[in-house]
Amino acid sequence: MQSDTTTSPQSSTARGAVAVIANRRGELLLHLRDDLPGVIAWPGHWSLLGGGADDGETPAAAVIRELDEEAGLTVADLAELFEIRDIYGSGQLITFFCGTWDGDETQLPLAEGVKLQFFAPEHLDILTIPLFIRDGINRYLAARPA
Structure with a gap:
């Protein structure tokens, strides 16, 4: 795993995890976040599924929990990639994971946010x-096999 070392306004112990989920066509699953300024980080932005880790929770456990809580999604082949600090939002150190899922995103029981949609990288x-x-998506795309 690689790590970016960037200072943050929050404690270095604040952690989170997100998942880059790709389907067999190479499209990536993105989550349109609720537009709630002051309530959530990055309101109204497209992001990856995931979120903050609870106290004592590992990033791996957090991403599995968040995928289930946000979208009822289970991804069997999650693999840890790298860490990036969200210096302009939550300040958390975010662990990126990747995995594959080939279902219909419109049928997932979305519990947070506006919608889920697969997008071609281009x-x-x-x-x-x-x-x-x-940055995390670009690093994932640059490193994945052709």
């Missing part, structure tokens, strides 16, 4: 995505 540039998430 269409991501037009979306409003948090900077650290965009």
